[in-house]
Amino acid sequence: xxxxxxxxxxxxxxxxxxxxxxxxxxxxxxxxxxxxxxxxxxxxxxxxxxxxxxxxxxxxxxxxxxxxxxxxxxxxxxxxxxxxxxxxxxxxxxxxxxxxxxxxxxxxxxxxxxxxxxxxxxxxxxxxxxxxxxxxxxxxxxxxxxxxxxxxxxxxxxxxxxxxxxxxxxxxxxxxxxxxxxxxxxxxxxxxxxxxxxxxxxxxxxxxxxxxxxxxxxxxxxxxxxxxxxxxxxxxxxxxxxxxxxxxxxxxxxxxxxxxxxxxxxxxxxxxxxxxxxxxxxxxxxxxxxxxxxxxxxxxxxxxxxxxxxxxxxxxxxxxxxxxxxxxxxxxxxxxxxxxxxxxxxxxxxxxxxxxxxxx
Numbered sequence: 034x035x036x037x038x039x040x041x042x043x044x045x046x047x048x049x050x051x052x053x054x055x056x057x058x059x060x061x062x063x064x065x066x067x068x069x070x071x072x073x074x075x076x077x078x079x080x081x082x083x084x085x086x087x088x089x090x091x092x093x094x095x096x097x098x099x100x101x102x103x104x105x106x107x108x109x110x111x112x113x114x115x116x117x118x119x120x121x122x123x124x125x126x127x128x129x130x131x132x133x134x135x136x137x138x139x140x141x142x143x144x145x146x147x148x149x150x151x152x153x154x155x156x157x158x159x160x161x162x163x164x165x166x167x168x169x170x171x172x173x174x175x176x177x178x179x180x181x182x183x184x185x186x187x188x189x190x191x192x193x194x195x196x197x198x199x200x201x202x203x204x205x206x207x208x209x210x211x212x213x214x215x216x217x218x219x220x221x222x223x224x225x226x227x228x229x230x231x232x233x234x235x236x237x238x239x240x241x242x243x244x245x246x247x248x249x250x251x252x253x254x255x256x257x258x259x260x261x262x263x264x265x266x267x268x269x270x271x272x273x274x275x276x277x278x279x280x281x282x283x284x285x286x287x288x289x290x291x292x293x294x295x296x297x298x299x300x301x302x303x304x305x306x307x308x309x310x311x312x313x314x315x316x317x318x319x320x321x322x323x324x325x326x327x328x329x330x331x332x333x334x335x336x337x338x339x340x341x342x343x344x345x346x347x348x349x350x351x352x353x354x355x356x357x358x359x360x361x362x363x364x365x366x367x368x369x370x371x372x373x374x375x376x377x378x379x380x381x382x383x384x385x386x387x388x389x390x391x392x393x
Contacts, residue, residue, distance in 0.1 A: 034058045034291065038073045040085050050088040054081055058291055061103050065127075066110045076100035076290050080115055082130065092130040096123055098279060099287050102144045108152045112169070116143030118287035120280030122157045124169055136167055140199075141282030141341065141371065160282050160320070160371055162342030198375040198383025199281035200302055200359075204258050204273050204391055207285055207298035209266055211244040211364070237295070237366045238338060244364045245322045245334070249297050254326045256301055256360050257393045273301075275391055282341060285363065285370040293370060300361040300372065303390040306352040313384055314348035319372035322364040328357055341371050350376075356393060 038059050039049040057076035064071055064085070071085040080094035080101060099119035106113055106127065113125040122136040122143045141160035148155055148169075155167045250256065250264055258273040276288045285298045317325060317333060318341040325333035325347065333347045363372050376384040 074101040074104040114146040116146040118142040142284045201278040203300040208293040208296035209249045282373045294367045304357045305388040307386045310352040312349045316344040317374045318344040319363045320369045324362040326360040
């Protein structure tokens, strides 16, 4: 979290080498096969390759538009793969940092990348609930793959309804602690949590459910924020900020630029409809707990922790002519913290004639 990586003498007795240069938290550090180079991934959106013995940066990998979760060396050491909160994975030349390929198709942050033992294939795992397997054999295959990738994604962006209609523009307020000064450890010490014998996970669930029920901002159902509005909370001040998700899944950790556990986030957008609409459905999923308000009324609440996929159908819901206010609240226990939402008709097609605004 301090933006550094350190190389330690595993036998002990020597000061570690500190690798400095990242502008954000370091999420991953991976050795090359030979053990002489180290790749570090960061929330600043870059990977850096280091001479591990000297502590000297060799070159950066720049190309992702958001934080990077994972990095992996190919078995032969010639390539690197990265997975990012921008919903893509990338393949790089490990000799100089040249970007070889961008892998598109996931609808959420790419948390994990892994090579097959022969280096011919790459597996990626995403917050959209899927894993994908890709061919990545040689330079010629990479070039052909890139050509196919462009053609396939041009078609998908135009015609595939499964990738269209998701709400990506939001005003966010985060991160908010579950309760000022409250922690699981303190709750344990004070023996105030029902089901104490169920362990830490059970305690987290109890506190998360309480955080979902308790408004962290005044009259949360009626929130009508603008970007830049300030909210005093627990002795500090948070600011509503505009955020556009690169994919169907909005990742709060990516928006915050850090991994946040035991926190609450709000997301608001203003949906302008050209007419009154009945019979629409809101498809919604979140990790871990969620609540949804539409025009001041609660239309959804999760009763237990869940994953962002599959999406729950909420409705039918009604939109009035003009501006409709959608307020989401998502409570995180640990690790992934995200949501996905879109409005569809009875046939599951993205609703037409809607415009998303970020001002009331």
